[in-house]
Amino acid sequence: MDRLSGLDASFLYLETPAQLMHVCGVLVLDATTMPGGYSFANLQSGIEKRVRDVPAFTRRLRRVPLGLDHPVWVQDKNFDIERHVHRLALPTPGGYDELTDLAAHLAGLPLDRSRPLWEMWVIEGYQGDKVAVMSKMHHATVDGVSGANLISHLCALSATDDPLVPATPQTQPREPGPGELLGRGVVSTATKPLQVARLLSPSAKLVTKTVGRARAGTAMAAPLTAPRTSFNGTITGRRSIGLADMSLDDVREIKKATGTTVNDVVLTVAGGALRSYLEDRGELPDDSLLATVPVSVRSSSKRSEGANKVSALFTKLGTDIEEPLERLRDMAVRNQHAKDHHNAVSADALQDWAEFAAPRTFGLAVRAYAGMRLAERHPVVHNLVISNVPGPPVPLYFVGAKIESLYPLGPVFHGAGLNITVLSNAGDLHVGVIACRDSMPDVDDLVNRFPAALAELRAAVAAEGLTSIG
Template structure:
């Protein structure tokens, strides 16, 4: 695993910091299940990660490694169920929340796809569940090309020879296990000098030392430790409780109009999305008699390059204005806050934090992560999808609602573009957001107000 993937794996010692991600895909009809199962079987042969489980190094002397699951069973990962009548979308979304929130069996490959039949209107759905160590949003979209088509009756790709692939993987596992262990231990030792690691431990143990620390090691880690030591609490007077109970709501926005409004205001689609989320959060607090002037939000920023692995993103945090102002003024304030947050986070990226975290005890890492989660009210993420119709084993995709991880915040609003729309999944902590349908309604109204700026 990369350091970032190893960090996400270790954080799940705390169930509030689960890294499961998902998508609820609405289909115009039930797919050919046998064909879909066959497609995923072929994908698991072409993409080694889908047949790999996690092996943890003794005493965490090296990052966890991916090894082939000798007992791989495609039927554990590809399933089919049916909704009870009347089969409405509320029942589907409740089911999807349960599926994605349930922890993975950590002895098996970390993915599960469930075809859900019986959706009202002769429709069906696919609930996709991945552990974040397998893929982030963008690489998850790339994975989907293994089982999606650009036409309804597409000819499926030929199956690889499973025996040849299994033999090659078993040989590779046997040859590389010992070498990988040594390589990872050495890499862990030389990624950071021991003096730097000692400085990190000391500063994390007592953050009051940071302003006075002057050594070169402290200079190297100052930006990182400052971010990790930020204990300024979340701002919401309503979203104070946390639990492992989840509730999913969905909404959509028109792609062209939303982007046009963002460009008219001199900003980006990312800023538009954060503005819509912030506008809804502002209205939610005012409606419940607890208006607030600002909230703390986080935004996932892609750092993907041609050589990136399964996960390539960074998280930036910012204060967003939630007082009673016009939506265009809110947009400009958020654009400025985003630009500042991106610049400030350049010295404390997720990869850098994960590298330092690899040298720290898991108990300290989970405590720090929970502490950091308490500084954030809500999170957002934006993923690019397909602009053209897609098909799954003969069924057309109608919409694609993502389910982002909460990791200790009150709600995560994730956007996935598809076919001229921006489909949004609102994943809430049921203990924090007690009126999720109200928050969804305010998101829809915020979309209408923001897109009206394009005309």
């Protein structure tokens, strides 16, 4: 039996029919590299062979009686790969528009909680002979790093190599009875006041330090200070998806020339794309957009349990700054302040406080929040979520098929109906943008501005004589 951590369980409680808490990915594959050639049956059986002994793919949820504690993972004794890996074909002409429309539809469908919380849709007929795979996995099961580790069970360095992380047979855990689960829930509930007392002192010290940083001008950007945009309101369950590619070499050249980081450059490019998008729509606010940036704390966390080991920082994207190089320099300073501020916080602070998320109360509160459309009444917490995820530096093969592109897609939230994720892959940067279709139906108009914003920044760096590029 494996109890969900409070943070893992929170993603279950946050979920509503409109606010789905799974993470997605769109893989574009060259299936001609598969040994013996491509067939759906071969791909499906190859996936089954690689995941059958990986617990994250074969476990399902079991609720604690009366909702007294977070759910537990138990082995799915009826695991069937046919319930998780499905086959579709794109309508003619099978291009980008058809793929993103289908992916957006699939992203808007909830996962079945009676089974392991993942599925893949193998989509044939993309650009003629290519195959795309739309993957979905619940955030209760993975964060960015653990998701990459799970993908490693399916990928190899060549079409014929073994997976990067081979699966090993697992001992079937004992499944607890209702009485045991109820007893554990009672104990957990009874000890929570002691846990609260333990967290109050360090949390109070953190508030004091944050006030000091704010006065000194070295604090990260504060939530609830974001300007309102058209994608900051109550979301629906409909999704729109946009995909784009950029050169990782260009980003690295800018980083080297300016003494910044890859993350600084990526966030600056995102700020430029968003500024251009909003300006052309006549919606550019005077103040900068505020983004939530997830941060992995896996290397510094003292907790061994839980799939999600993440924290978050807030940063302004410089959408109020027209000149791209000035925006980059401002971003570098802001990011350093945000990192220093974030590092002063316990790596496990978010996980510790998430333990107190009560299953029933939390779920009811989220539904009331959505039903009363409160996201449109209080100050905007943040405008969007944006992630920059390091991926494989060399080409990988997914069950023998070469991965040409891998576009990550995160969840969207009431009040922040836009998520941007950038992932590096074998010298490229793949940009995945997902939004609530009813607040941003023209997501392609945004994602197509990323390469242009990078080119604009690159030209500005060259014009300053900081590098020979241009």
